[in-house]
Every structure is written in C-alpha cells, then in structure tokens.
Amino acid sequence: MMKRLWPRSLFSRLMLIWLIGICLVLAVSIAIFINDRNQLLSEGFAREYQVWSEGFAREVSSNADILDNLSLEERHRMLDEEQGDGRRGRLRLGLSLPEHARLLPDDHPLLPALREAMPDRQIALYTYPRGEGRGPPTQRGEGRGPPRYEPLAVSVKLTDGSTLIARLRGRYPMPDQPPTLSYSYASALPGSLLALLIGVGILTWICVRIATRPLSNLSAAARALGEDPERAPLEPEGPTEVIQAAEAFNQMQQRISAHMHERTRILAAISHDLQTPITRLRLRAEMIDDATLQERIQSDLDTMQNLIREGLDYARSMEISAPAQPIDLNGLLAALTGDATDMGWAVSVTGQASEPFTGHSVALRRALWNLIENGVKFGQSVDITLSETPNEVHILVRDHGPGLPVEEIDRVFEPFYRTEFSRNRETGGTGLGLSITRNLLHVQHGNIRLGNHPEGGLLATVILPRNRSR
Numbered sequence: 170m171m172k173r174l175w176p177r178s179l180f181s182r183l184m185l186i187w188l189i190g191i192c193l194v195l196a197v198s199i200a201i202f203i204n205d206r207n208q209l210l211s212e213g214f215a216r217e218y219q220v221w222s223e224g225f226a227r228e229v230s231s232n233a234d235i236l237d238n239l240s241l242e243e244r245h246r247m248l249d250e251e252q253g254d255g256r257r258g259r260l261r262l263g264l265s266l267p268e269h270a271r272l273l274p275d276d277h278p279l280l281p282a283l284r285e286a287m288p289d290r291q292i293a294l295y296t297y298p299r300g301e302g303r304g305p306p307t308q309r310g311e312g313r314g315p316p317r318y319e320p321l322a323v324s325v326k327l328t329d330g331s332t333l334i335a336r337l338r339g340r341y342p343m344p345d346q347p348p349t350l351s352y353s354y355a356s357a358l359p360g361s362l363l364a365l366l367i368g369v370g371i372l373t374w375i376c377v378r379i380a381t382r383p384l385s386n387l388s389a390a391a392r393a394l395g396e397d398p399e400r401a402p403l404e405p406e407g408p409t410e411v412i413q414a415a416e417a418f419n420q421m422q423q424r425i426s427a428h429m430h431e432r433t434r435i436l437a438a439i440s441h442d443l444q445t446p447i448t449r450l451r452l453r454a455e456m457i458d459d460a461t462l463q464e465r466i467q468s469d470l471d472t473m474q475n476l477i478r479e480g481l482d483y484a485r486s487m488e489i490s491a492p493a494q495p496i497d498l499n500g501l502l503a504a505l506t507g508d509a510t511d512m513g514w515a516v517s518v519t520g521q522a523s524e525p526f527t528g529h530s531v532a533l534r535r536a537l538w539n540l541i542e543n544g545v546k547f548g549q550s551v552d553i554t555l556s557e558t559p560n561e562v563h564i565l566v567r568d569h570g571p572g573l574p575v576e577e578i579d580r581v582f583e584p585f586y587r588t589e590f591s592r593n594r595e596t597g598g599t600g601l602g603l604s605i606t607r608n609l610l611h612v613q614h615g616n617i618r619l620g621n622h623p624e625g626g627l628l629a630t631v632i633l634p635r636n637r638s639r
Contacts (some may be wrong), residue, residue: 193364219282236502295321322335394425496528536617543603550564550569562635578620579619
C-alpha cells in the first residue's frame with residue numbers, strides 16, 4: 170500500500186518530504202507558541218487581577234471610612250447622591266443586598282485583598298443575577314466559551330453596626346477562568362495557516378524545481394542522444410553528484426560518436442576498396458565465351474556494385490560537414506517534381522512554405538528523392554503536401570500502393586532490411602534507402618514517420634524544425 174502511495178518521480182518525492190517536514194515544524198512551532206502565549210497571559214492576568222483586587226479593596230475601605238465619620242442624615246444624603254450619579258467611581262453604594270444575592274465561599278480570591286485592606290471589619294462577598302439592563306450572564310460572550318465576569322456585591326459592617334453594600338459597576342475579571350485564544354484570533358488562525366502553507370508550498374516547489382532541473386536536463390539529453398549523437402555536450406551544473414553524472418554522460422557521448430565515426434569510416438573504406446576488384450572481375454567477365462554465364466556474372470557484379478554504392482551513400486549520410494544554408498522548400502519540391510515528370514512519374518505537390526528552411530540542401534534533396542522514388546516504385550503515383558506550424562515544417566509524401574504491415578513500419582528503417590514485397594527483381598533494393606533518408610534528416614535535426622494512409626497507400630511525414638539548436 171505504501172509503495173503505491175509513494176510518488177515515483179524524484180521531484181514529487183522531494184516535494185512530499187519537504188512539505189511533511191515543514192508541516193511538522195509548523196505544527197510544533199504553533200503548539201509551542203500557543204502554550205507560551207497562554208502561560209504569559211495567565212501570569213499577566215494573575216498580576217492584573219491582583220492589582221485590580223487591591224485597588225477595589227482600597228476603594229471599598231475608603232468609602233466605609235467616610236461613612237463611619239458621617240452622621241446618619243449625612244450618610245443617607247451621600248447614598249442618595251450616589252444613586253443619582255451613575256459616574257461616581259466604580260462602586261454603587263447602598264444599605265441593602267440585591268434581590269436573590271448569593272453568598273460566595275470564604276476561599277474566594279477577592280476576600281484576602283478585602284480583609285487586608287479592612288482587617289477590623291466584618292466582610293462578606295455576594296454575587297447576584299444581573300437585572301439592570303445588561304442581560305443575563307448566559308448572554309455575555311455567547312458562543313465564545315464560558316463568561317469570565319459576574320455581578321459582585323461586598324457587605325461591610327460599619328462601626329455603628331449598620332451594613333454598607335458596595336456593588337461593582339460593570340464587570341470584574343474571574344481569576345479561576347484560564348485565558349484562551351480570543352474568538353477573532355481563533356477564527357483567523359486557519360486562514361493564516363492556509364496562507365502560510367500556500368507560501369511554503371510555492372517556495373518548496375521553486376526550490377525542488379531548481380534542485381531537480383539538472384536531472385531533468387540529463388534525462389532529456391539521454392533521450393535526445395539516440396536521435397542525434399552529434400548534439401552539443403551537456404552543460405554540467407547542479408550538485409556535485411549531478412555534475413559527475415553529466416561529465417560521465419558527455420564522455421559516453423564522445424565514445425559513442427567516435428565509435429560511429431570509426432564504423433562509418435570502415436564501411437566507407439570497405440565499400441571503396443571493393444570497387445577495384447569488381448572492376449577487374451567485370452573486365453574478366455568480358456572474356457568469357459559463354460554468353461549466358463557472362464550475363465549472369467555481369468548481373469551479380471551489378472548487384473554488388475549497387476550494394477557498394479548504397480553502402481558508401483549510407484556511410485556518407487551520417488556525416489555532413491557542409492554548413493547549413495537557407496533552403497527554398499517551394500523551389501526544391503518544384504525541381505524534384507519536374508525531374509520526376511521528366512522520368513514519366515506521376516508526382517503532384519500542394520501547399521506552400523512561407524519562409525526558407527535552414528539546412529543542407531543536397532542531403533534534404535536526396536532524402537526527399539528517395540521517398541519519391543520509393544513511392545513511385547511501390548505505389549505508381551505520389552502526392553506531396555507541404556504544411557507548416559510555428560515551430561515545424563511538415564512534408565507529407567503519400568503513395569497509392571499496398572502500404573506496409575504494422576509490424577514492419579519501424580523495421581524498414583533498419584539497414585539492409587527489406588520487406589518480402591521488395592525482394593523481387595523488379596522492385597528489389599539493398600534495404601538502405603529509408604535508412605539513408607532518416608540519417609540525412611537526422612543530421613539536420615529533422616525526423617521521419619511512416620504510417621498507412623486511411624484511404625490506402627503509405628504516408629511518409631518529414632518533420633523539419635524551424636529553429637535549429639546548432
């Protein structure tokens with residue numbers, strides 16, 4: 170199961186490893202950040218509550234001291250003024266507890282501050298339902314966790330035995346509620362994480378692409394080597410291991426190229442040297458009195474001569490040293506059609522090229538002539554269609570013969586391979602024509618594809634690139 174889920178390409182594997190690693194690092198970092206933040210908030214909240222409770226206790230104590238020094242009439246007048254002014258301090262003073270007041274336990278964290286500020290007074294702490302226009306406690310912070318505030322009232326015994334009730338205006342913090350992420354912060358966290366992951370993903374893609382691009386170039390060079398052994402050497406770049414692989418690849422390409430040149434020179438030398446003994450045999454055959462035997466020997470010598478000539482052409486087709494020049498494809502095809510017409514062949518051309526092709530005129534002419542000759546030989550008539558794209562020129566050569574079996578379409582490019590139909594005396598050959606054609610096209614970065622036309626006959630597609638790499 171893991172093998173099926175594990176990506177196959179190096180790029181995908183590095184992307185997966187980097188993303189998983191970065192996500193783990195982010196998760197741990199966020200967990201540590203939240204834990205430290207909560208700890209700092211807890212410490213700050215505790216300090217804030219201590220300061221608040223001490224200030225609150227001092228305020229209650231000062232009000233109690235003031236009321237102790239007032240007469241009963243002055244005390245009631247002060248309380249009446251307090252009830253009429255909603256902006257005096259943070260306490261609301263009175264002489265009676267709110268309705269449904271509930272006594273808080275002695276371990277309430279606010280009581281130590283009150284007792285420290287008023288050690289000689291009797292103190293009690295109450296809470297009560299909020300009913301003064303602010304709504305019940307369940308509505309405060311609804312949907313954001315439990316409320317952290319509640320109404321509060323302090324009962325303080327004065328020296329004359331009366332009771333002062335100091336109710337807190339507004340709300341006060343509850344120290345027993347641990348601080349949590351605020352609602353706005355918590356709602357923004359997923360979006361922030363998503364944006365962070367997208368940014369990290371883009372950065373990871375760029376880094377991995379830069380790291381794996383030399384390998385992609387090496388893979389592309391290896392694929393192109395089979396089509397063009399004379400291509401420019403690969404530029405070593407990237408990590409040390411990739412540079413070493415590129416240098417080894419360049420050495421291999423040089424050895425392959427040297428081997429092919431050596432093989433071509435051997436073939437050309439053998440083909441050239443065989444012409445001398447064949448010429449001597451041809452002269453000696455003239456001295457044979459038996460006409461029938463003489464004709465058979467001359468026929469065999471002609472076959473050998475054609476084979477040697479094709480061998481030389483095949484060897485030369487792999488090495489073209491002349492510089493590339495602009496070629497007028499329209500004029501070249503018109504000239505080939507004219508030559509074919511002079512020989513009595515039925516050849517037609519349609520289509521036009523908008524600009525010249527940069528290549529080797531002699532090699533391209535020989536390649537196209539081979540295709541026309543084969544088409545006429547096996548299909549009587551040939552139709553040539555010239556078309557182009559922004560990057561390529563296509564020359565389609567179609568005959569009206571029987572075509573080829575599918576299994577033989579690729580094999581006909583092999584040197585000295587002949588189909589069964591081409592082995593008779595009238596249509597036979599050496600089996601090098603299409604091999605020479607492909608070599609002549611490959612030398613100028615072109616290509617050829619064969620296929621059977623839907624309406625019958627063989628269709629050869631010559632592909633010539635607009636932009637040459639060298």
